[in-house]
Amino acid sequence: MENKAIRIVDLHKSFGAQKVLDGINLEIERGKITVIIGKSGGGKSVLLKHLIGLIKPDSGEIWINDVDITRLKEKELNEVRMRFGMLFQEAALFDSMDVFDNVAFPLREHTRKSEQEIERIVEEKLNQVGLLHFEEKRPAELSGGMKKRVGLARALILDPEMILFDEPTSALDPIISLTILDLIKETQTYLKKTYVVISHDILGMFRIADKVALLSNGTIAEYGTPHEVRQSRKEVTMEFLNATKIPGFSGGEP
Amino acid sequence: MTMIGGLLSPVERFVREFGRITLMFTESVYWGVRRPFKLDYIFKQMEFIGVNSTIVVIITGMFTGMVLALQSYYGFRKFGAEGLVGATVALSMTRELGPVLTSLMVTGRAGSAMAAQLGTMRVTEQIDALTVMALSPIKYLVTPRIIAGFLMLPVLTVVSDFIGVVGGYVVGVKLLGINEGAFIDKMIKYVELNDIYNGLVKSAVFGIILSTVACYKGFYARGGAEGVGKATTEAVVVSSVTILMSDYILTSLMF
Known part of the structure; x- marks a missing residue:
């Protein structure tokens, strides 16, 4: 199997006069964590939403397992979407359902498993994210970190090949972030799945990334292992990394 | 050029909005006739739009019937035709006020809530979450609401018609002392089954209008809490106005 899970070729997207993505080229490796960092409002979320067909590009291609998803109709796109899980920024749990039903929802809608089996799988996933015994809580009763755990359990429930994370640590305190x-x-x-994470939390992301891509001015300005990115002498990269140096703090030196 | 442009833009906006609402309606019909039918979702919305609106509709219908009796009594007494009060109340309720007032009350109660629910789901990415799960948000969120509006508005209108006539009876016969026999006889003589059917057809159309407009406004809400608030207001204003306009059109067609 080819070791590229997603290939993005010359992707362009504008909203009105504002060019958000201006020729993105990126190859995301299978079975690795790829982190896309960049400034807030720099188009990271837009890029991520392109990967799952929530936004259509103005031009360019997105290849997922030899299929260019930008050309697919909604029905074919849905077949591709079945191979994805996504954790949204605010978790996007359905607030009309409790935790159990939220996590079970994709199973109930897409499989014919018995309630017993569903219960077993949901418990297993909730256990994986460390949230057993919260099944009957409503999303409104959960803290931000707990919501993200439930969101992750829901994203994992159908055993997708790829999981997308939209700012997984935003709005969390540093300890919960960790x-x-x-x-x-x-x-x-x-699980050895392909993870794509977007974030502006550079320090946190360097802890988990196998590959880091820096999105700047609508293009990928830098792409490599965390070590390579740290060593980069490119101006945009250095400027971005320097912003995380906090004098007197051990985490300050990248 | 700019003057023409200035004139065109509201028209263009209206046409575009109308087109998008129609598209959403068509799409929800498409999903409505495709398996699996989401019966549990439909029943839940029928409860929300229908059952939970009953009290409001009863109170509205009751007082409308009562005031109709009072007003028409005042008019008919001038030429000694008090006996026609019952027929007047029943005709007004079944042909016009039952369907229209019920729809307006349900728009205020359930239409606003639908727009707010869907709007919140939009801005908190719950609608995107459905799409990402390869499920159609229209099928899960919009279709059940439109079906429920279509089915429940006629039911609520029947309730309103009946209670309105009862209210008219209480005021006319018990309070104002109209002869009971005349009140009921004239009502039976002048009100035809068709009058009731016309009202019910109208209310079914109003049910579709209010649920489609509310869903549309909520579904495409943008910009956080403010956007949801705006969507809710627009849902109520646009559906109320559309109901009143289409009421004239439907009435003239079925006249």
């Missing part, structure tokens, strides 16, 4: 990052790393090490 536990979520560890959870992402842990589940990936265990």
Whole structure:
């Protein structure tokens, strides 16, 4: 099997006069964690939503397993989507359902499994994300970090090949952020799926990334292992990394 | 050029909006006739739009019937035709006020809530989450609401018609002392089954209008809490106005 899970070729997208993506080229490796970092409002979310067909590009191609998804109709696109899981920024749990029903939802809608089996799988996933015994809580009763755990369990429930993460640590305190990052790393090490994470949290992302891509001015300005990116002498990269140096803090030096 | 442009843009906006609402309606019909039928979702919305609106509709219908009796009594007394009060109340309720007032009340109660629910789901990415799960948000969120609106509005209108006539009876016969026999006789003589059917057909159309407009406004809400608020207001205003306009058109067609 080819070791590229997703190939993005010359992707362009504008909203009105504003060019958000201006020729993105990126190859995302199978079975690795690829982190796309960049400034807030720099088009990271837009790029991520292109990967799953929530936004159509103005031009360019996105190849997922030898299929260019930008040319697909909604029905064919849905077949591709079945191979994805996604963790949204605010988790996007259905607030009309409790935790159990949220996680079970994709199973109930897409499989013919018995309730007993569904219960077993949901428990297993909730256990994986460390949230057993919260099945009957409503999303409104959960903290931000717990919502993300439930969101991750729901994203994992159909055993997708690829999982997309939209700012997994945003709006979380530093300690909860770390536990979520560890959870992402842990589940990936265990499941060996392709993870694509977008974030502006550089320090956190360097902990989990196998590959880092820096999105700047609508293009991928830098792409490599965390070590390579740290060593980069490109101006945009250095500027971005320097912004994380906090004098006097151990985490400050990248 | 700019003057023409200035004139065109509201027209263009209206046409575009109308087109998009129609598209959404067509899409939800498409999903409505495809398996699996989401019966549990439909029943839940029927409860929300129908059952939960009953009290409001009863109160509205009751007082409308009562005030109709009072007003028409005042008019008919001038030429000694008090006996026609019952027929007037029943005709007004079944042909016009039952369907229209019920639809307007349901728009205020359930239409606003539908727009707010879908709007919140939009801005918190719950609608995107459905899409990402390879499920059609229209099928899960919009179709059940439109079906429920279509089915429940006629039911609520029957309730409103009946309660309105009862209200008219109480005020006319018990309070104002109209002869009971005349009140009921004239009502039976002048009200035809067709009058009731016409009202029910109208209310079914209003049910489709209010649920489609509310879903459309919520589904395409943008911009956080403010956007949801705006969507809710627009849902109520646009569906109420559309109901009143289409009421004239439907009435003239079925006259």
